Amino acid sequence: MPKRKQSDEIVQTGLVEDELPNPALKKLKSTNGKGKSKLVDPPQYGVRSTSLWKVGAHVSAAGGVENAIINAAAIGANSFALFVKSQRKWTSAPLSETTISNFKARLIEHSYDPRHILPHGSYLINLGNPDAEKRKKSYDCFLDDLKRCESLGLLLYNFHPGSTVGEATTDESISLIAGCINEAHSATQTVVTVLENMAGAGNIIGGDFNHLAKIIEKVDDKTRVGVCLDTCHMFAAGYDLRTKEGWENIVTDFDEQVGLSYLRGMHLNDSKTDYNSKKDRHENIGIGHIGIQGFHHILNDVRFQNIPLILETPSFEKPEVWAAEIAALDGLSGTNAGLDKLGPVVDGVREVVKKASGGAGASSKTKPKKGTGQEGNGEEGQEKIKTRGFRI
Numbered sequence: 024m025p026k027r028k029q030s031d032e033i034v035q036t037g038l039v040e041d042e043l044p045n046p047a048l049k050k051l052k053s054t055n056g057k058g059k060s061k062l063v064d065p066p067q068y069g070v071r072s073t074s075l076w077k078v079g080a081h082v083s084a085a086g087g088v089e090n091a092i093i094n095a096a097a098i099g100a101n102s103f104a105l106f107v108k109s110q111r112k113w114t115s116a117p118l119s120e121t122t123i124s125n126f127k128a129r130l131i132e133h134s135y136d137p138r139h140i141l142p143h144g145s146y147l148i149n150l151g152n153p154d155a156e157k158r159k160k161s162y163d164c165f166l167d168d169l170k171r172c173e174s175l176g177l178l179l180y181n182f183h184p185g186s187t188v189g190e191a192t193t194d195e196s197i198s199l200i201a202g203c204i205n206e207a208h209s210a211t212q213t214v215v216t217v218l219e220n221m222a223g224a225g226n227i228i229g230g231d232f233n234h235l236a237k238i239i240e241k242v243d244d245k246t247r248v249g250v251c252l253d254t255c256h257m258f259a260a261g262y263d264l265r266t267k268e269g270w271e272n273i274v275t276d277f278d279e280q281v282g283l284s285y286l287r288g289m290h291l292n293d294s295k296t297d298y299n300s301k302k303d304r305h306e307n308i309g310i311g312h313i314g315i316q317g318f319h320h321i322l323n324d325v326r327f328q329n330i331p332l333i334l335e336t337p338s339f340e341k342p343e344v345w346a347a348e349i350a351a352l353d354g355l356s357g358t359n360a361g362l363d364k365l366g367p368v369v370d371g372v373r374e375v376v377k378k379a380s381g382g383a384g385a386s387s388k389t390k391p392k393k394g395t396g397q398e399g400n401g402e403e404g405q406e407k408i409k410t411r412g413f414r415i
């Protein structure tokens with residue numbers, strides 16, 4: 024089992040308490056004795072595993088993208104995802120020079136490698152929309168996101184391929200998506216556009232690996248396109264990762280259709296709904312229909328090392344939930360633990376979830392509270408935004 028390294032250095036963050044991004048960190052605030060805000064010192068950052076499997080979470084960027092780094096470090100994440108602007112609006116104010124320099128400085132301070140950071144695109148974007156005007160609006164938002172990534176020194180950008188909205192064939196939408204990617208590549212320099220596999224509902228593109236392969240085939244610069252595999256989505260779309268054999272078949276299928284060299288990241292989510300449901304409902308690790316074995320396969324498969332493995336599970340706005348899930352997954356990675364060792368891991372996660380959700384966790388009725396940051400990061404919020412953005 025990889026040793027969990029105790030952090031022995033105290034890091035000055037320059038973070039003042041007014042900017043504190045989450046409740047756990049608020050507990051750490053201090054004053055200088057005159058009732059005035061002071062630097063947080065020392066911050067209680069989570070212990071980071073030395074595992075080669077880079078587990079993290081989609082953390083909040085409330086108050087500025089630079090805060091995402093603090094939030095990731097606080098939960099012991101070795102990778103993270105963030106929105107580079109509000110995921111609910113088409114446009115946002117440009118990133119300030121201060122934000123950009125703080126972001127870059129904090130990445131170095133907390134030793135995050137840009138290869139392990141997977142920004143997530145706005146849910147409003149649909150590059151497959153046959154309506155030219157609506158597609159242009161999506162494209163502008165997409166291009167703006169890519170430019171933000173480049174200015175922050177980020178290498179990857181993950182997004183949902185799109186939907187036919189019932190007004191085009193799958194192949195027509197696939198061509199439109201690839202066309203937008205090519206255009207965006209010529210308008211930017213380095214950022215890699217990372218297509219996400221989807222749950223396979225209605226008109227959504229990306230439920231089948233073949234959709235992703237067809238998009239990539241039409242992209243001119245193959246060095247700037249990749250794939251992010253979401254476990255909940257693949258399970259819902261009919262890829263069964265519960266057994267070792269099932270997992271091996273999925274990887275073989277992906278390699279044959281798309282190519283493992285395109286894999287740039289994963290979203291680790293359990294599923295509230297059963298196999299092949301075509302529904303996109305994330306559950307905490309080990310307590311959904313996939314179960315802990317599915318994740319155990321990934322965390323013992325060397326082909327999945329050194330890429331961001333991002334949790335998008337319900338956190339109930341409590342950082343200890345993701346911290347517990349990360350620690351549980353880090354504990355499994357590279358161990359090839361017997362299946363008998365997995366039960367206690369799940370019990371641990373279930374316990375934390377139950378507490379964080381006020382006893383309502385680990386049930387299919389669990390939903391993040393409305394009007395909270397969790398709405399955006401969590402799956403339920405994603406569903407809401409998605410249906411508002413375009414017809415499924």
Ligand SMILES: [Zn+2]
Pocket residue numbers: 143182183219
């Ligand atoms: Zn996504």
Ligand SMILES: [Zn+2]
Pocket residue numbers: 253255256303304305402405
């Ligand atoms: Zn999802």
